[in-house]
Amino acid sequence: xxxxxxxxxxxxxxxxxxxxxxxxxxxxxxxxxxxxxxxxxxxxxxxxxxxxxxxxxxxxxxxxxxxxxxxxxxxxxxxxxxxxxxxxxxxxxxxxxxxxxxxxxxxxxxxxxxxxxxxxxxxxxxxxxxxxxxxxxxxxxxxxxxxxxxxxxxxxxxxxxxxxxxxxxxxxxxxxxxxxxxxxxxxxxxxxxxxxxxxxxxxxxxxxxxxxxxxxxxxxxxxxxxxxxxxxxxxxxxxxxxxxxxxxxxxxxxxxxxxxxxxxxxxxxxxxxxxxxxxxxxxxxxxxxxxxxxxxxxxxxxxxxxxxxxxxxxxxxxxxxxxxxxxxxxxxxxxxxxxxxxxxxxxxxxxxxxxxxxxxxxxxxxxxxxxxxxxxxxxxxxxxxxxxxxxxxxxxxxxxxxxxxxxxxxxxxxxxxxxxxxxxxxxxxxxxxx
Amino acid sequence: xxxxxxxxxxxxxxxxxxxxxxxxxxxxxxxxxxxxxxxxxxxxxxxxxxxxxxxxxxxxxxxxxxxxxxxxxxxxxxxxxxxxxxxxxxxxxxxxxxxxxxxxxxxxxxxxxxxxxxxxxxxxxxxxxxxxxxxxxxxxxxxxxxxxxxxxxxxxxxxxxxxxxxxxxxxxxxxxxxxxxxxxxxxxxxxxxxxxxxxxxxxxxxxxxxxxxxxxxxxxxxxxxxxxxxxxx
Numbered sequence: 272x273x274x275x276x277x278x279x280x281x282x283x284x285x286x287x288x289x290x291x292x293x294x295x296x297x298x299x300x301x302x303x304x305x306x307x308x309x310x311x312x313x314x315x316x317x318x319x320x321x322x323x324x325x326x327x328x329x330x331x332x333x334x335x336x337x338x339x340x341x342x343x344x345x346x347x348x349x350x351x352x353x354x355x356x357x358x359x360x361x362x363x364x365x366x367x368x369x370x371x372x373x374x375x376x377x378x379x380x381x382x383x384x385x386x387x388x389x390x391x392x393x394x395x396x397x398x399x400x401x402x403x404x405x406x407x408x409x410x411x412x413x414x415x416x417x418x419x420x421x422x423x424x425x426x427x428x429x430x431x432x433x434x435x436x437x438x439x440x441x442x443x444x445x446x447x448x449x450x451x452x453x454x455x456x457x458x459x460x461x462x463x464x465x466x467x468x469x470x471x472x473x474x475x476x477x478x479x480x481x482x483x484x485x486x487x488x489x490x491x492x493x494x495x496x497x498x499x500x501x502x503x504x505x506x507x508x509x510x511x512x513x514x515x516x517x518x519x520x521x522x523x524x525x526x527x528x529x530x531x532x533x534x535x536x537x538x539x540x541x542x543x544x545x546x547x548x549x550x551x552x553x554x555x556x557x558x559x560x561x562x563x564x565x566x567x568x569x570x571x572x573x574x575x576x577x578x579x580x581x582x583x584x585x586x587x588x589x590x591x592x593x594x595x596x597x598x599x600x601x602x603x604x605x606x607x608x609x610x611x612x613x614x615x616x617x618x619x620x621x622x623x624x625x626x627x628x629x630x631x632x633x634x635x636x637x638x639x640x641x642x643x644x645x646x647x648x649x650x651x652x653x654x655x656x657x658x659x660x661x662x663x664x665x666x667x668x669x670x671x672x673x674x675x676x677x678x679x680x681x682x683x684x685x686x687x688x689x690x691x692x693x694x695x696x697x698x699x700x701x702x703x704x705x
Numbered sequence: 706x707x708x709x710x711x712x713x714x715x716x717x718x719x720x721x722x723x724x725x726x727x728x729x730x731x732x733x734x735x736x737x738x739x740x741x742x743x744x745x746x747x748x749x750x751x752x753x754x755x756x757x758x759x760x761x762x763x764x765x766x767x768x769x770x771x772x773x774x775x776x777x778x779x780x781x782x783x784x785x786x787x788x789x790x791x792x793x794x795x796x797x798x799x800x801x802x803x804x805x806x807x808x809x810x811x812x813x814x815x816x817x818x819x820x821x822x823x824x825x826x827x828x829x830x831x832x833x834x835x836x837x838x839x840x841x842x843x844x845x846x847x848x849x850x851x852x853x854x855x856x857x858x859x860x861x862x863x864x865x866x867x868x869x870x871x872x873x874x875x876x877x878x879x880x881x882x883x884x885x886x887x888x889x890x891x892x893x894x895x896x897x898x899x900x901x902x903x904x905x906x907x908x909x910x911x912x913x914x915x916x917x918x919x920x921x922x923x924x925x926x927x928x929x930x931x932x933x934x935x936x937x938x
Contacts, residue, residue: 280886281915284879291877292801299836300797302829443742447715447761449770525716526795526823531850537730 310405310527317406323413330406331494334397336487339474342389343483346474349389350631353382357626367574375623376562383622383632384554384615387471392543394470398435399538403530407432412524418502422509422516427457431501434464435494436542438663442670452513458670459508459680460501462659465494467546468614472654475618479633480647489648497655500687549613553661557609557616561623578624597653597696598646607653613660645699649692657688707755707866708783709815712776712807713791714800715762718819720744721849722791723759726859731759743775750859755866758785764799766806767917780812781904781919786866788812789858794824794831794846804840808876811905813869814842815861817854821846841874875907887911893936897929913937 317326357378364370401407411428418427427448434441442461448454465473470490477489509515564583566572571580578584586608587601594604602624610617618632625635636642642650658681659667668677713719720731727746744759760779761772780788790807792800807814818824818833837844843861847854878884890910895901900909900923912920914937924933 280883283883284911284915287879287883288802288805288877291805292798295801295836295839296798299832299839300829302827446771447773449773454771 310524313527314409314524317409318413323409324417327410327413328495330401330410332488332491334394334401335491335494337397338390338393339478339483339487339490342393342474343478345389346386347631349382349386353378353386357382368569371566371574372562375566375626376559379626380558380562380619380623381550381555384471384550384558384619386632387474387615387618388543388546390474391467391470391546392539394467395436395539395542396535398542399535400530403528403534403538405525405527408525414498418505421502421506427453427505430457430461431464431498434461434466436467437545438462438464438466438659439666442663442666445670452515455671455676456505456508456513458667459676459683460504462663462667462680462684463497463501463504463656465497465655466614467542468549468660469493469655471615471618472610473651475621475633476636476642476647476651479636480642480644489651493651493655496652496691500656500691504683504687546615549615553613554615554619557612558619558623561605561609561616561620565623583624597649597692598643599650600641602641603650607657610654611658611661614654617654643705645696645704649695649699652695653688653692656684656691658684707753707787707863708758708785709755709787709789709862709866710758710760710779710783710785711789711791712760712780712803713762713819714764714793714803717762717791717793717800718849719762719791720759722789722817722819722847722855722858723757725849725852725855727757742772743779748859750863753863755859755862764803766803766810767912767915780807780810786813786869787862788814789862790814790816790842791819792816794818794820795827795829797829797831804842805877808840808842808873809905809908809911811873811908813865814840815858815865816840816842816844817847817858818844819847819849821854822848822851840876883914886914890914890933890936893929893933896932897927900927 317323319326357374360373360378361370364373398407401410408429411432414428414431427445429447430441430444432441433444438461441464442458445454445457445461448457473490473493474486477486477493481489561583564586565578565581566574567582568580572578583605584601587605590604590608591601594600594607602621605624606617606620609620621636622632625632625639658664664677664681667680668674671677711719711723723729723744723746724731727748729744729746731744731746743761745756746759747754747756749755758779760776763773763776765773766777766780779785788807790804792804804814804816816837818831824831833844833846843865845854845857845861847858879887887907887910890913891906894906894909894913900906904923909920909923913924913933924930924937927933
């Protein structure tokens with residue numbers, strides 16, 4: 272079918288069109304002045320060959336520092352408010368089942384997740400500023416330049432950046448990648464990009480075991496770990512499953528704009544409301560299951576007081592051997608199990624199991640010796656990697672037109688999670704940490 | 706009801722204009738590839754309902770990327786009454802390529818020269834009346850963030866819908882030699898009434914010469930397959 276003269280024909284036709292355009296413009300377009308625009312000046316810095324990536328990392332670090340520091344007082348206030356509500360429910364509601372449901376299920380479970388509304392909105396606020404100003408597209412460009420050198424597709428990084436908000440729109444955004452192999456690789460590694468749902472887990476654990484001073488940096492390191500693993504896995508997939516050269520990439524950079532308060536707040540709200548919607552649906556639903564399993568059998572647990580006798584404890588002890596080499600106990604095992612439905616539930620599960628009272632959830636975690644800095648860090652990495660949430664699995668199956676690929680994603684992520692967390696623990700113990 | 710499709714290069718502000726026209730709040734972002742699925746909204750103008758379809762951005766109409774294919778298929782197969790070509794006034798040269806392809810497709814075009822304020826600030830002067838005359842397309846400058854030009858755009862869309870069946874002029878002549886080939890292939894296509902009624906024959910001819918995959922598939926199914934292929938070679 273392919274005929275060389277016709278192949279040339281396409282080029283000839285395109286050339287004629289461009290000629291027609293320049294003839295047109297010659298008669299209708301004039302330009303005065305050729306000053307450097309702000310876009311030229313900024314791009315000179317942000318797209319710099321060697322400074323581009325360090326600048327991106329520095330900005331990202333600043334984003335997490337900002338997110339953690341600014342949201343901390345607000346989180347404390349919400350935590351106190353829920354603690355007070357829980358106490359009120361215990362005293363005020365006479366039916367013990369209902370009182371336990373309200374204080375143990377709704378307040379401790381859902382409340383401990385809602386405490387993370389401030390950092391989530393702060394993060395989305397900062398990301399919206401980076402996006403609206405046009406910087407995020409530059410960040411994608413400098414990372415893409417690196418990816419391309421490594422033999423990966425250029426346009427992969429915009430979908431990855433979108434993954435900071437939620438992996439679902441990010442995976443849909445891979446439709447703009449025209450090469451099918453490149454697109455498949457980008458979808459497969461996208462769950463490694465930390466989404467907003469992982470943030471509550473990071474903020475809780477990092478704040479508890481590393482303290483307010485280092486929490487922002489530790490959270491930042493989780494995001495970097497995710498990006499690094501995504502690049503490594505993409506390289507492995509490129510060498511094994513999807514052999515071939517990446518198609519060259521052209522990325523048109525948008526103009527820099529001063530973000531307006533209206534659009535930044537609107538973008539923050541648009542992303543943030545998804546979290547609130549999840550809190551009212553899947554997170555709430557899962558939290559009810561966890562509450563039920565932790566307070567029943569009702570008599571044996573004395574109405575949820577002796578949690579060691581509950582169904583959830585039996586379930587946890589059954590799973591515990593898998594995680595005990597990492598130094599994690601049965602509570603962590605069930606938190607991870609229910610976290611599969613929505614990662615925020617990891618936090619909600621601890622909320623129910625430990626209760627939110629005088630101490631904050633973070634203080635209880637450390638006080639009970641559940642986590643040391645080493646095991647806590649390994650746990651954060653595990654939550655980052657192990658299986659994406661159910662909704663993400665669904666969208667992967669849809670966009671890749673196959674449940675087999677969705678199953679593959681789950682399988683490789685579980686294996687990777689054990690490998691990475693195991694390595695962190697192993698390396699830490701070699702250095703004498705516990 | 707009038708249907709109007711919004712098309713243009715990536716990141717020229719299509720969705721922002723769509724939101725302005727329809728009062729909807731679709732996600733917009735300052736980078737290419739935000740819209741990957743077509744979005745439908747509507748508004749009414751002088752008692753008439755207009756359905757607006759926001760299409761993913763595309764540089765050309767010959768592409769394999771999933772999002773761009775959505776745009777092309779919509780324009781080619783659904784044939785909206787009016788196609789609103791959103792052009793970034795700050796980079797006319799690149800944006801007009803798609804405009805020419807749309808004209809080849811004999812789409813009923815209206816052009817919005819968006820980012821007019823930025824162009825002016827950068828000292829880019831465009832004689833819109835002359836450009837409109839040369840292309841045979843009504844043009845309105847717009848500024849999506851402030852909504853300037855939206856009312857005029859609505860008026861142009863309604864006017865264009867009424868003038869739908871007027872014959873448009875050919876903007877790009879491909880030179881004697883190429884035009885001869887185009888004419889030959891076009892004549893072959895005209896023998897297949899189903900095809901030439903559904904798609905503009907000149908466009909079919911150009912695409913066949915470019916070996917456009919989808920047009921080649923159309924030829925495969927044609928009753929006059931052999932004749933057309935003979936003319937293409």
